[in-house]
Structure formats: structure tokens, C-alpha cells
Amino acid sequence: MISVGLTFFDWLVIALYFAFVIGLGAYLKRFTKSQEDFFLAGRKNSSWVAGLAFLSANLGALELLGMTGNTFKYGMFVAHFYWVGAIPAMLFLGIYMMPFYYSSRIHSVPGYLKLRFDERTRVLNGIAFAVMTLLVSGINLYAMALVLHTFLGWNWDASMWISAATVGVYVSMSGLLSAIFTEIIQFFLIWFGLFLVSLFGIIEFGGMDEVLARIPESFSTLWSTSADPADNGMVITWAGIVLGLGWVLSFGYWTTDFLVVQRAFSARDLRAARMAPVIASFFKMAVPFLVIMSGLVALALASDPDSGFALLSDDGQVNYDSALPLLILRYYPSGLVGLGVTALLAGFMAGQAGNVSAFNTVWTYDIYKALLRKDATDDHLLWMGRMTTVVGIILSVGTAYWAKSFPSIMDYMQAIFSWVNAPLFATMLLGMFVWWITSSGAFWGLVIGMMTSFFLFLAVKFHWIDPTMLTLSDHTSDMAANFWRAWWAWLVCLLVTIGISLFTEKKRKDDLVGLVKGLTPEDHDAGVPWTRRPAFYAAISVVVFVLLNILFW
Amino acid sequence: MKPIWYFVGLLLLSIGTVITVSGVVELLDPPPRSTILAHLHPSIWWGALMILSGVVFLLVNRRKRVG
Numbered sequence: 001m002i003s004v005g006l007t008f009f010d011w012l013v014i015a016l017y018f019a020f021v022i023g024l025g026a027y028l029k030r031f032t033k034s035q036e037d038f039f040l041a042g043r044k045n046s047s048w049v050a051g052l053a054f055l056s057a058n059l060g061a062l063e064l065l066g067m068t069g070n071t072f073k074y075g076m077f078v079a080h081f082y083w084v085g086a087i088p089a090m091l092f093l094g095i096y097m098m099p100f101y102y103s104s105r106i107h108s109v110p111g112y113l114k115l116r117f118d119e120r121t122r123v124l125n126g127i128a129f130a131v132m133t134l135l136v137s138g139i140n141l142y143a144m145a146l147v148l149h150t151f152l153g154w155n156w157d158a159s160m161w162i163s164a165a166t167v168g169v170y171v172s173m174s175g176l177l178s179a180i181f182t183e184i185i186q187f188f189l190i191w192f193g194l195f196l197v198s199l200f201g202i203i204e205f206g207g208m209d210e211v212l213a214r215i216p217e218s219f220s221t222l223w224s225t226s227a228d229p230a231d232n233g234m235v236i237t238w239a240g241i242v243l244g245l246g247w248v249l250s251f252g253y254w255t256t257d258f259l260v261v262q263r264a265f266s267a268r269d270l271r272a273a274r275m276a277p278v279i280a281s282f283f284k285m286a287v288p289f290l291v292i293m294s295g296l297v298a299l300a301l302a303s304d305p306d307s308g309f310a311l312l313s314d315d316g317q318v319n320y321d322s323a324l325p326l327l328i329l330r331y332y333p334s335g336l337v338g339l340g341v342t343a344l345l346a347g348f349m350a351g352q353a354g355n356v357s358a359f360n361t362v363w364t365y366d367i368y369k370a371l372l373r374k375d376a377t378d379d380h381l382l383w384m385g386r387m388t389t390v391v392g393i394i395l396s397v398g399t400a401y402w403a404k405s406f407p408s409i410m411d412y413m414q415a416i417f418s419w420v421n422a423p424l425f426a427t428m429l430l431g432m433f434v435w436w437i438t439s440s441g442a443f444w445g446l447v448i449g450m451m452t453s454f455f456l457f458l459a460v461k462f463h464w465i466d467p468t469m470l471t472l473s474d475h476t477s478d479m480a481a482n483f484w485r486a487w488w489a490w491l492v493c494l495l496v497t498i499g500i501s502l503f504t505e506k507k508r509k510d511d512l513v514g515l516v517k518g519l520t521p522e523d524h525d526a527g528v529p530w531t532r533r534p535a536f537y538a539a540i541s542v543v544v545f546v547l548l549n550i551l552f553w
Numbered sequence: 554m555k556p557i558w559y560f561v562g563l564l565l566l567s568i569g570t571v572i573t574v575s576g577v578v579e580l581l582d583p584p585p586r587s588t589i590l591a592h593l594h595p596s597i598w599w600g601a602l603m604i605l606s607g608v609v610f611l612l613v614n615r616r617k618r619v620g
Contacts, residue, residue, distance in 0.1 A: 009575035016567050024560060031554050044619065049557055184557050185564060192565070192603055200590050333588050335575030335596045339568060 006152065010338030017342045018166060021185070021349070025170025025178045035381040038175035039107055039361045040266050047272035049184065051279030054263040056183035059190060060351025061344045062143050064291055069320030071295020072302070072311070074479065075219025075233035076552065077226075077241075078295065079288045084246040087281050087545045089254035091538045094277035096517070097255055098264060099524055100432050102273040104514055107265075109258040109428075110366040116431045116515045118439040119370060124446060126366030128420045129258060130359055134392065135416060137355035138399020143321075144348035145400065150312070151325045152341070160400060163345065167353045168393035171360075172386045176266060179350070179357040183263075186343075186350035187283075193343025194290050197324070200331040201297030208293075214300040222552040235477035244483025248490040249418065252425035259358040270524055274534040281541045285548060291324075298323040301330075352396065360388040419457070422486040423449025423493035430497055435509060435516045441501030449493025456485045556619045562610025569603025572596050 006014075032038050045053070071078045106112050110129065114122035145160040170178045205211045212220045218232050225231040226238035254260060254277070267273035301309035309330065312322040328340040364384050369376050376384070427446050430437045459465045460481055467476045470484040512519050525533050576596025 007575070009571055009578075012571050013568050016564070016571065020560075020564055020567075028554075046619075181557050181560065185561060188561050188565065192568075192599075192606075196595060196599060200595075203593075204589060330589050331595075333576070333579055333591055333596055334584065335572040335579075336599065339572060342568075 006338060006341070007334040009335040010341065013335065013338030014342050014345065017189070017346060021170055021178075021182050022166060024181055024185075025173040028174035028178050028181065032174040032177055035364075035378050035385065037177065038382050038385045039364070040262075041175070041177040041180055043266060044268045045180065045266045045272070047267060047275035047279055049180065050263050050267040050272060050276035052187050052283070053180040053183045053266070054260055054276045055280035055283050056187040056190075056350060057260045057263055057354040059187065059287065059347065060140060060354075061147075061347030062140050062351060064190070064194070064344070064347055065143070065147065065321045065324050067291040068295045068298070068324040069322070070479075071292050072299050072323050073233070073320050074477075075215070075299075076222055076292060076296065077232055077234040077236070079222060079292045079552065080241050080245055082284055082288050082292075083222075083545060083548055084241065085250040086254060086284050087541060088246065089250040090277040090281045090284065091541060092251065093255045093261070093264075094274045094281075094534055095538050097428075097432060098274045098277070099270060099522065100515055100517070100520070101261065102265065102267070102270050107365045108362050109256055109261055110362060112515075113427070113431070113442070114366075114370070116512070117442040121427070121439065121443045121446060122366055123370060124443065125420075125424060126362050126370070128450065130362050130367065132416050132420045133259065133355040133359040133362070134395050135399055137352050137359070137392070137396040139403050140348055140351045140355065141396055141400040142403040144345070147321075147325060147344065147348075150322070151329070160397065163349050164352070164393050164397050167349050167356065168390055171353050171356050171393075172389040175360070175385060175389070176262065176357045179353040180263065180266060182346070182353055183350045186346040189339070189343045189346045190290070193339045194294070194324075194328075196336070197327045197331060197340075198289055198293035198297065201294065201301075201327065205297070205300060211293075211296055211300045214303055215296060219299065220296070222549060224553050229471075229473050229475040229480065234479055235475050236471070236480040236483065237473060240471060240473075240480050240483045240487075244480075244485075244487045248422050248425060248486040249483065251429075252421035252486065252490070253417070256424045256428050257421055258362060259354055262358055262361065271528070271532075271534065274524075275537065278534050278537045278541060281538075282544070285541075285544060294324055294327055298327055352393075356389055356392045356396065359392045360385045363388045363392075418482065418486040418489055419450050419453045422453055422489045426490050426493035427497060430494065430501075431516070433517050435512055435519055436501060436506050437497060438501040438504040438506050440504040441497045441499070444500050445493045445497025448496045449489050452492040453485060453489035456488060460485070554619055556614050556617050558610050559614040559617070562607045562612075562614065564607070565603045566607030566611065569600045569605075569607055571600075573600030573604060576600055 036042055067078055067081065101112060104112060104115055106115065110122045110126040113125055141160055141164055144163060145156050148154040148159040149156045170182065202208050202211060218225050223238060226241065229235045229237050264273045264276040267276055301307040302311065312319040328337065332340050364381055368384060369381065423446055426449060427442050431442060456470065460467050460470065467481045468474060470488065471480045509519055514520050530536055573596065576594055579596065580594060
């Protein structure tokens with residue numbers, strides 16, 4: 001543990017942020033009168049507000065710390081999470097999937113499963129999602145307390161309870177509206193708070209080329225060393241990146257995870273909802289400047305014995321997550337340290353607020369109203385949303401304490417993501433694009449897909465099978481095994497869903513209008529000039545995406 | 554309801570002011586332990602940039618209402 005003394009100015013910046021988000025929650029409460037306001041922010045956000053919130057819901061501090069640390073560990077291959085592992089899926093959501101989500105006026109992703117298939121598929125996904133969000137929220141809280149304790153010497157319990165209570169206060173007052181407002185504030189704080197880390201790293205070395213020159217080639221390329229897993233830091237082939245990350249994990253997360261998709265649902269009309277992920281894609285492509293560049297700077301510094309820079313160790317294990325905080329302490333003077341800490345705090349708290357607001361929506365609509373109180377009034381659902389927020393916060397704190405006593409919890413988190421999202425993507429893809437997929441096929445495909453993912457995780461963890469069987473390669477890493485496990489779970493769900501659908505009763509085509517492509521009139525761009533169409537901006541995004549991949553090939 | 558951009562402006566202006574003042578204080582009374590590249594006085598110019606951004610957001614959105 002290292003302890004950094006904060007100055008008066010650092011404390012003032014942190015205090016300003018806390019006062020600001022509480023005040024914002026109180027201000028927004030007067031505009032939160034109905035359940036539509038609370039759960040979907042009144043469906044009146046512009047494409048920019050929905051788009052930045054869409055991106056920020058994913059840009060938590062856990063991601064910033066983890067990805068900077070992962071870059072130190074795996075090299076530039078981590079940029080795949082931001083480019084091939086995000087951009088195609090975000091654009092696919094905006095252009096092809098959003099019309100079905102948004103036009104069906106659902107409150108949640110499980111709500112679509114109810115309309116397209118049946119109640120049991122909705123409840124299955126609703127419960128899995130609720131458990132996942134609570135776990136992620138708790139891990140987020142745990143990670144925040146750990147960082148504050150390790151670097152600032154703050155009391156573990158106090159920092160966790162104070163930030164959890166703050167999130168609980170402003171989310172219970174105005175629901176998704178305040179979650180979205182604080183996410184956008186977090187977006188600006190993260191850019192202003194962390195931009196200088198990469199910039200100063202580049203200045204210290206005298207240019208980006210100088211940083212890259214100090215790093216092994218296997219850590220400084222994107223695709224050129226992906227033919228043989230032994231040649232790159234992540235120990236994976238291009239096939240694992242494309243199939244596991246670029247296809248299943250990326251599309252599973254960006255197109256079906258309600259935490260991010262809920263932000264687009266809050267848009268004021270279909271065009272704004274479709275533009276939200278397209279706008280977000282441009283900013284997503286820029287995030288590597290913050291995290292990948294910082295990770296590479298840390299790697300270059302660590303390879304120079306005269307730099308005085310070394311990552312922390314916990315019981316002999318290198319703490320990769322310490323890279324970003326150590327760079328902040330290296331470069332930031334008084335005041336800016338407060339801004340850097342506030343950026344991380346905002347990321348943690350907005351991440352928790354995002355999880356809790358998604359949890360209260362899925363609980364209220366997809367579990368409580370679906371199973372327990374079908375005739376609930378608008379006022380009752382609003383009350384339930386506020387109560388669920390408080391309960392969700394308390395359960396998150398409980399999960400955080402559980403995580404504290406469980407050293408390998410991050411491994412299990414990876415399993416939970418591929419358990420919920422990877423098979424669900426197969427179900428959604430088939431449900432939206434193939435009319436003859438049946439309710440029984442979807443339900444059992446999802447069950448068996450989730451079980452497959454869970455079994456493969458246990459099988460690798462407890463050495464029942466060799467991980468090279470999953471990755472189809474002699475060389476492998478934990479990350480490669482994660483990617484390939486997601487691929488196999490998705491494939492099993494896809495094949496089982498198709499197989500059972502061939503022999504079970506299909507819905508009438510008339511019942512699927514508005515829910516399935518091919519049966520639904522798609523005239524949403526009729527009369528709109530091509531320069532205002534989401535597809536036009538998506539095409540520009542694709543061009544930038546391709547250029548970036550070529551540039552760092 | 555005021556747009557979110559108004560509040561973004563308010564926060565950037567507030568925090569930018571604190572950071573700029575801290576930079577000026579450090580310039581007048583340097584701390585015993587300085588950071589790498591401290592001679593660039595990042596708090597002053599980065600704080601000023603935040604103030605400028607905050608003012609722009611506030612001015613553009615001061616009369617706007619949404620919802």
C-alpha cells in the first residue's frame with residue numbers, strides 16, 4: 001500500500017463533485033413524476049445525450065483501471081476491445097436492431113423476449129440479468145474501495161458506504177434520468193481527468209514513436225502478430241479475436257446487455273435511438289488514447305530501470321490495476337490529483353448507478369410485474385422502482401463484502417458475462433431475423449447455452465479439460481480461453497435453438513409484425529435526406545474504424 | 554428542465570477554477586516534492602481550459618430548456 005496525502009484543493013474538487021451529484025438528483029426529482037420518467041428518463045433525450053450515456057455506462061473506472069493494466073500485461077492487442085470488439089456491434093445495434101427494440105415500446109431487453117417468445121424466456125433472462133448486475137455493481141464498489149484504500153489510505157468501509165449511499169440517494173430520487181445525467185458528467189470528468197496522463201507520458205518520452213520503440217514488437221501491434229499465438233502478448237490467434245471477442249462477446253454485450261441498451265431506449269424518437277450507438281462509436285474509438293496509451297507508457301517506463309516506475313505487488317503477484325493510479329501520482333500536481341481521483345470516483349459511482357438503474361427496471365417489469373403483481377398501477381411501479389434502488393444498493397454492498405473475501409472473484413465475473421450475454425446474443429439474433437424460431441427453441445437454447453458456458457468455465461478452472469481444447473491452439477492464455485468459451489456457448493445455443501424450433505409449434509407471422517425483420521415494414525428513413533440518416537454516419541464510423549486498424553496493423 | 558450541458562458547464566467552471574487557483578498557489582509557493590513535468594505548470598493551463606470549456610457550455614445553454 002502507498003499513501004498519498006491529498007491537499008486542500010484536491011479535497012475541494014472531490015467535495016464539489018459529491019455536492020454536485022446530490023444537488024442534481026434533488027433538482028431532477030421534481031421532473032420525475034411517472035414510471036416512464038423514472039425507468040426511461042421520460043423518453044425525451046436527444047441522440048447526443050443518449051449516445052454519450054450509452055458509451056459512459058460502459059466506461060466505468062473498473063474498465064479504465066482494468067484495461068490500462070491489461071495493456072501492460074497483454075500489449076496493444078487490448079485495443080481490440082475498443083475497435084473490432086465494439087464498433088461493428090454498436091453500429092449493428094443502431095442500424096438493424098434498434099428499430100425492433102424501440103418500436104415495440106418495451107421497457108427492457110427481457111421485455112422483447114416476452115413479446116417475441118414467451119413469459120418463461122423473459123423471466124429466465126430477467127433473473128440472470130438481475131443477478132449479473134448486482135454482482136457487477138458489488139464488484140465495482142469493491143474495486144473502488146480497494147483503489148481508495150491502496151492509494152489514498154482511505155478507510156475501506158467508509159469509502160464504500162459513503163459512495164454507495166450517494167448513488168442510492170440520487171438514483172432513488174430520479175432513477176434513470178439522474179443516472180444518465182451523472183454518466184455524462186462522468187464522461188467529461190474522465191476525459192479532462194485522465195487525458196493528461198497519456199499526453200504527459202508521450203511528452204516525457206519525446207513522442208509516441210519513442211514510447212513504442214521501448215516496447216517489444218509483440219506488444220505494439222494490432223494484427224500483424226496474430227497469425228501465431230506465440231508471437232503476441234495475448235497468446236491468441238486472429239480467429240479467437242474475431243469469433244470470440246469481435247463476434248460473440250462484443251455483439252452479446254453491445255446489442256443485448258440492458259445496461260447499455262437502456263440508454264438508447266431513453267431517446268425521444270427512433271432516429272435519436274438509432275443515432276445513439278452510432279455517435280457513441282466515434283467516442284469509443286478514441287478511448288484507447290486514454291487507456292491503451294497509458295498502459296503502453298507504463299510498460300515503457302517499467303522497462304527503464306532509471307525511471308523509478310514499478311507496479312505494485314500483492315503477495316508477490318503484480319498488481320496490473322495499479323498502472324493508472326501510479327501514472328496519475330507521477331504526473332499530476334495538487335488539484336489535478338483531486339481531478340484524477342474524482343474522475344475515477346465518478347467512473348465507479350456512475351458504473352454502480354448504471355447497474356442499479358438497470359436492475360430496478362428489470363426487477364420491476366420483468367420479475368415483479370410479470371410474476372407477482374400483474375395489475376400494479378403506475379404509482380405503485382414508481383414506488384417499487386425507488387424501493388428496489390435502495391434494496392439493490394444494499395445488496396451491492398453485501399456483494400462487495402463477499403468479493404473482499406473471495407480472491408479470485410474477477411475470474412468468476414468473466415464467467416458470468418459469458419454465461420448471460422453470449423447465449424442471449426444467439427437467441428436475440430435468431431429471434432429478430434428468423435421468423436420460424438419458436439418459443440420452446442429459444443427457451444431451451446438459452447438454458448443449454450448458459451449451462452454450456454458455465455460448464456466450460458468449471459471444466460477449465462478445475463482442469464477437467466485442457467484449455468487448448470477450447471482455443472484450438474497449442475498456446476493459450478486466460479483471455480483467449482474467455483473468448484473461445486463465449487464462442488462455444490453461443491454456437492451451442494444457436495444450434496439447439498434451431499434444432500428444437502424445427503420440431504415445435506411456430507407463432508403466426510401476423511403475431512410477429514414489428515418484432516422480426518422481413519415481416520415488418522421498414523420505412524423509418526423514408527423522406528429523410530441521406531446526410532441525416534443513421535446509416536450515413538455509421539458508414540463514416542466504419543471508414544474510421546478500418547483506417548485505425550490499418551494504421552496500427 | 555435545464556439541459557445536461559448546462560450542468561456540465563457549471564461543474565467544469567467550478568472544478569477548473571479550483572485547479573487553476575491551486576496551480577497559481579504552487580507557482581508562488583512550490584511544494585517540497587514536485588512531480589515529473591511540474592515545470593510545465595499543468596494545473597494553470599489545464600484549469601484554464603476547463604474554465605473556458607465550462608463558460609462556453611454555460612453561455613450556449615443558459616436559456617435553453619428541454620422536456
